[in-house]
Amino acid sequence: MGRYRPPRRRGSAYITPEGEQVLRAELHQLWKVERPVVTQTVHEAAKNGDRSENGDYIYGKRRLREIDSRVRFLNKRLDELQVVSRTPDDTDKVFFGAWVTLEDDDGAEQTWRIVGPDEFDLAAGKLSMDSPMARSLLGRRLDDEITVRSPTGERRFLITEIRYAATG
Template identity: 60%
Template sequence: MGRYRPPRSRGSNYITSEGERRLREELKYLWKVKRPEVTQSVQEAAAQGDRSENAEYIYGKKQLREIDRRVRFLDKRLEELEVVYRPPTDQSRIYFAAWVTLEDENGKEHRYRIVGPDEIDLENGMISIDSPMAKALLKKSIDDEVQVITPSGTKYYEIVAIEYNTDKN
């Protein structure tokens, strides 16, 4: 039996069209490319004889289980996601899929995009709509001050810009 993993907390079911496309591409790659490759290598390893001491066979079977688990997750997750294709009518306020530029207390600017929990990428400024930062930003507009409680203390930001361009990454 495997190691216990607590159930993943239920996040929002929203996703941008770019995020949905990436998940579908990953699912297609795993199912059409990666799984057949691994299946072939497992068959070749099985043909070598004793499977109980065959590391290639054991590792290949483990890879297949991981691929199948990810495929099942993606398949189920894509069914329940709600894709947000269009920006909101009121683009002067912060909503899902907005690019937000903030200025901190030291005058340093930070740029974030509010996305679904399946699209988080902190290196590229993609934050989850379920995060404390995004929750503090929602429905705010330019020049509003935002207070965000973080593990290192309370931080204050001023909203400098809001954009809804979907071509930015």
């Protein structure tokens, strides 16, 4: 069996301003801070002679490949991303960037923000717009009921709040 992996489906090309800042900060950290340190470490390790048994050299070269790969990805991705910073005209509808509060059949509430696939973080309440939950929310209004299929079965939710500015 070969090492071929089919290409992943590209995620949506939208991102919030906060998400773009995080990606740009990561790019800066990798390119301007980490890479020069690792390059210097590899340079010093290369001076020590036999590179085949030199852990600093081997690990450093591997880390450089990882950094370069991630930097290439971030540069390409940041070029194709569209930053969505404008609040939609109809704030009673769920669009990209909205904070949506849902109530399930048991009365438990949960709040999600619909963001781009490059910035989703379920622990922080950020849901990728490409996820089944977000796709079923987009375009809906306050007090609409949605049904989401999950591995445990279908779940129903009621939209109880839609807002576009994070309240801290």
